[in-house]
Amino acid sequence: MATVCSGIIGLPNVGKSTLFNVLTGGKAQIASFPFSTISPNVGTVSVPDNRLECLARVTNTNIITPAVVQFVDVAGLVKGAHQGEGLGNEFLSRIRSINVLAEVVRCFQGEEIAHCEGNIDPIRDIQIIELELLLADLEIVGRKLAKAVQSGTSKSTKDKERSNILEKVKAELEKGNSLRNVPFTEKEEYELVKEGFLSFKPLLYIANMDESDLTSPSPLLQRLREYASTERMEIIEICAQLELELEDISQEERMEFLEELKIKERGIDRLIKEVYKKLNLITFFTVSGGKEAKAWPVERGITASQAAGKVHSDMEKGYIKSDIIPVSELLEAGSIKQAREKGKVRIEGRDCLVEDGDVIHFRFSK
Numbered sequence: 001m002a003t004v005c006s007g008i009i010g011l012p013n014v015g016k017s018t019l020f021n022v023l024t025g026g027k028a029q030i031a032s033f034p035f036s037t038i039s040p041n042v043g044t045v046s047v048p049d050n051r052l053e054c055l056a057r058v059t060n061t062n063i064i065t066p067a068v069v070q071f072v073d074v075a076g077l078v079k080g081a082h083q084g085e086g087l088g089n090e091f092l093s094r095i096r097s098i099n100v101l102a103e104v105v106r107c108f109q110g111e112e113i114a115h116c117e118g119n120i121d122p123i124r125d126i127q128i129i130e131l132e133l134l135l136a137d138l139e140i141v142g143r144k145l146a147k148a149v150q151s152g153t154s155k156s157t158k159d160k161e162r163s164n165i166l167e168k169v170k171a172e173l174e175k176g177n178s179l180r181n182v183p184f185t186e187k188e189e190y191e192l193v194k195e196g197f198l199s200f201k202p203l204l205y206i207a208n209m210d211e212s213d214l215t216s217p218s219p220l221l222q223r224l225r226e227y228a229s230t231e232r233m234e235i236i237e238i239c240a241q242l243e244l245e246l247e248d249i250s251q252e253e254r255m256e257f258l259e260e261l262k263i264k265e266r267g268i269d270r271l272i273k274e275v276y277k278k279l280n281l282i283t284f285f286t287v288s289g290g291k292e293a294k295a296w297p298v299e300r301g302i303t304a305s306q307a308a309g310k311v312h313s314d315m316e317k318g319y320i321k322s323d324i325i326p327v328s329e330l331l332e333a334g335s336i337k338q339a340r341e342k343g344k345v346r347i348e349g350r351d352c353l354v355e356d357g358d359v360i361h362f363r364f365s366k
Contacts, residue, residue, distance in 0.1 A: 005042075005070035006275045007098035008206075011125050012076030013113050014106040015208040017041070018240040020073035022247060022268055041073040047276050047283070048269045049295055051327050051357060055285055056293040058331055067283050067295040069276055072098060092136050092198065100202045100278045102271065103129060107209040107220045108239075122224045126205070130178055133198040138173045140197065141166055165191050173199075202278040204234040206271060211242045214261055234274055238267030282356035285327055286311060287336075298354065305350035308362040318365035322348045327357045 008016045024043030046066040056064045074094045095101065105122045106115065145166050148159065165188050172182045179200035184192065192200050205228055213221050221237070228235040243266065246254050258266065281297045284307055288294065296310055304324070309316030325336075325345045333339035354360070 004099045004279050005072055006100040006102050007072045007074050007095050008102050009074050010104035014104045015240040016073055016104050018244055022243040023071055044068045044070050045272055047272055052295050054331050055327055059287045061291055061293040063292040065294040067297040096196045100275055102204055102206055104206045104208050107207045107224060122220055123227050134173055134178055137197045137199050141170045204274055207235055207237045208240050211239050236271045243268055284354050284358045284360050302354050304348055304352040307354045315362050315364045319350050320363045323361040324348050324358050327359050330359050
């Protein structure tokens with residue numbers, strides 16, 4: 001599986017780099033002026049998963065290795081980005097290789113931090129981003145269709161099918177429809193992923209709010225909630241500045257603070273889990289010689305032999321079979337030995353599909 005990642009996008013000065021630093025423990029520049037981020041910052045983030053810690057306790061392993069996902073902090077976008085305004089060309093070129101877009105929407109006040117549009121309006125900001133993605137896609141599809149005609153390769157069946165898809169894309173974009181909201185066939189969706197259209201990429205909103213919104217939502221946050229509900233979009237609410245400050249205190253103090261606010265889960269943890277889901281990833285676990293419990297992120301639909309290849313290429317080449325048990329059943333049994341005695345461990349061949357939460361022991365010839 002090629003590296004998959006989520007891009008943190010949005011207008012300038014909405015808190016993208018602050019959020020990136022919280023997620024990754026990075027040192028991306030944070031400033032109160034636009035375009036403090038020019039080159040993208042890239043970092044890996046551990047995926048919160050209580051099952052892994054429970055698995056480590058049951059199997060008496062000393063090392064815990066979580067699954068990780070990659071986040072990219074991309075330069076801010078402004079009106080006219082598709083025509084190169086601001087850092088538009090930089091922004092758009094960077095997000096073409098990104099799999100999921102996590103759009104930070106400013107809902108905090110902060111007069112000391114300038115807004116590129118002069119005032120704070122989360123719905124307007126979302127619409128600016130969406131329009132730029134749509135216009136960039138319209139320009140892309142126009143070039144692709146023109147190239148197909150000029151090359152004279154549009155006569156084969158395969159090329160005709162591609163041209164038909166591109167014509168459909170062009171028609172929808174001209175109507176003002178973002179491609180993620182258009183019903184496509186499974187075959188069309190497969191082709192669109194390869195074409196790299198920006199408005200087809202999965203998207204979620206991150207409401208970057210004031211600390212006071214945690215107990216009393218502001219009108220700005222309420223408006224965004226209503227808009228996201230109408231558009232049937234996921235929204236993760238985070239106070240990025242507070243999350244950054246929480247990183248500087250002990251785990252015990254952090255838990256006490258969250259309990260006082262009656263917050264069960266940190267916003268960044270919800271964000272990571274939602275991005276993981278939108279990346280179409282699941283997790284399987286391995287326990288190596290009683291030393292390491294490890295979580296492996298893989299695309300949904302992977303087979304047991306392919307999963308073995310993620311651990312080591314030799315395992316896939318010499319694959320024989322797998323011993324598999326869902327982590328929930330292993331935890332209930334209390335140990336691998338007891339799980340085997342109860343008949344909970346099943347033996348599967350190479351074409352068995354891996355399910356989220358499977359604990360797998362691969363058998364292979366060396």
